[in-house]
Amino acid sequence: MKTLIMNLARTHFSLIRVLPQQTYSCIRTLCASTRDPNRRIQRPKLNYEYLYNPDNTKYIERLIKHRKNVGDIHKVLQLRQKLGSVSESSHEFQLLQEELEKEALNIPNDASPHLWAYGEEPKVLEYVNPKPQFSFTPLELGQLGQRLDILRTENLGNVTGTRSYFFKGALAELEHALVKYSVSHLLKKGFTLMSVPDLLYSEIIEGCGMNTQGEHSQVYHIVGPREGVCLAGTAEMSLGGYLRGRQLETHKLPLKLAAVSRCYRAESSGQAEERGIYRVHAFTKVEMFGATAADTGQESHDLYSEMVLLQKELFSRLGIHFQVLDMPLHDLGAPAYTKTDIEAWMPGRGMYGEISSASNCTDYQSARLNITYKDASGRERLVHTVNGTACAVPRLVIALCETFQDSDGNISLPPSLHPYLPGLSKICPPSTPCRTTWLRQKSFQGTIVPPGEGT
Structure with a gap:
């Protein structure tokens, strides 16, 4: 009972x-x-x-x-x-x-005063790298992946369902190269690399500003003996949980952490432009997370600006064209005081797609997670938290592959990734094409016999 x-x-x-x-x-x-x-x-x-x-x-x-x-x-x-x-x-x-x-x-964070003038649209701060030009009609990643035998997104109903994928061969190598490229850059900038859990209690996720209940929640819940355990939607949540209930040493601020993790989201979208691996239920991401003092408020703004600069450095060296956006109020979510998105040009789709985001959450998350420090007068205060994406693999893969494709369907990889891809500078079709025929499966019609009851 x-x-x-x-x-x-x-x-x-x-x-x-x-x-x-x-x-x-x-x-x-x-x-x-x-x-x-x-x-x-x-x-x-x-x-x-x-x-x-x-x-x-x-x-x-x-x-x-x-x-x-x-x-x-x-x-x-x-x-x-x-x-x-x-x-x-x-x-x-x-x-x-x-x-x-x-x-x-449920009350959202305050917002930067300058955002009230934006209305519904973000402000384009800058464009980086020229938009690629083609003498042919560029293909989407799904078409390229099929020709090159490196990506599977179809016929997964009997394995994992929609909004899932398999990377194969060179594309799987590219995923690992992007992670290593991003982490290497962050370590040089003073970030501490963390390995984090994917299973978190719901109050940690909610403390970071994501709703875990209701029909519109994107959070997966684990059914089992442990009540209230969820799959993390981003390492930001795990890193916030790592600092929960702690009083940080003032002389160690700002604290800059990074983590590589799988991100789990119960995404649902019927928009055609979000097909393929653009919006999926699980993906790999490199995340930045920081905590600063809050004596003047400038401390978190400085770390936030540093993260945005790091994002621009990472993506510009990859050679992709992108735009940097200062986001309006309705796109901040509950936690952010201010937020910058970067959208890369995806030639096969003919659109800009978000590849990263950075947010200054001031004391919204620290108030919910009880993360504090002592100021110069010895008074306990809430830290400010800042987070940003260094590498969200699927969308970055879309931008890279669609940007650097040629008329033969090959993909030339940018020089900045060559040190992380020994012997692989171009993805070409296999010498012997792999042809797969999918067989129709009938649903199971038998009876499942409990253990010990059969003969």
């Missing part, structure tokens, strides 16, 4: 929530009993003084409106008022306090 209730609670949480309070509390207690005994739920260090100040209400309301209407400052204020009329020793006070905290966590 306990297992049945646990499975029901995990898979139908939204339905469980509307049960009578007494029943709901019992199920919550039962779920909590299966948690890892070492798992501690830490209270976030939210700035309630800022949220409760009536002088800020109109601004926060406007901020929410321009950030996809996520959050409700009026509900926060209503709950605060209710809380003041209830005895602190009552069960109702505890429930109201939990609900107030949940609503306060």
Whole structure:
């Protein structure tokens, strides 16, 4: 019976929530009993003084409106008022306090003042490298991959489903070369390389600003004996979790970390331009993550600018054409104070596609993850966090292969990658083409016999 209730609670949480309070509390207690005994739920260090100040209400309301209407400052204020009329020793006070905290966590970060002038469109800051010109019609990566026998994205229904892929031979080597190229550059710039877990508790992911519940969530949940474990959508979450609950030594700031990981996202899109490996459920990425002091606010801006400069250096040396964008308010997400995207030109698709992003999250993540330092006066303060993509493999592969293709369907690899691809400077068709015939499979019609019951 306990297992049945646990499975029901995990898979139908939204339905469980509307049960009578007494029943709901019992199920919550039962779920909590299966948690890892070492798992501690830490209270976030939210700035309630800022949220409760009536002088800020109109601004926060406007901020929410321009950030996809996520959050409700009026509900926060209503709950605060209710809380003041209830005895602190009552069960109702505890429930109201939990609900107030949940609503306060939904309020997005502040935004850089200069973004209010942008409207709905990003500002193009610069173009880097010339746009490639062709005397023939350039092919998409999917067509190139099929000709060169290096990519499989079709007929995966019996293996893994849609939005998945296999890299083969030279393309798999290119993936590893891009990772090594990126990591090598980051190490020279003072980053510390980390190897991080892909499985995280949901509160770590939510603390970084990604919703783990609801039909629009992109987070994969693990069903099993450990409650609340999810697959990380980016190493940013794992690195944030690594610093959770820590007071960082001031003399070691800014702290600059990097990690290579698989990223798991329950992406869904019907847009034609996002076909192939442009938007997939799992991919390899090199991520940058940093923590800075917050004495002046300039510290995180400086690290943010450094990360954007590193991104431009990495991509410009690859020879691809790209544009650098300062993103408007509605594209910031909840955590970012300011955000820069880089979009590379993908000739086969005839479009710019996002290959990296960098965000200054100020104290949004550190407040939720309890990451602090002591300033010169000895006062404990929240650090600022900054993150950025150094290499998101699938889209970078699209831009590279479509940019450096020739009329014969070969792909010449940029010189900057040659040290990481010994003996491979051009991807050419195999001397003996591999022809595959896919057989139609019938669905299973038999009966599964439990172990020990068959003969």
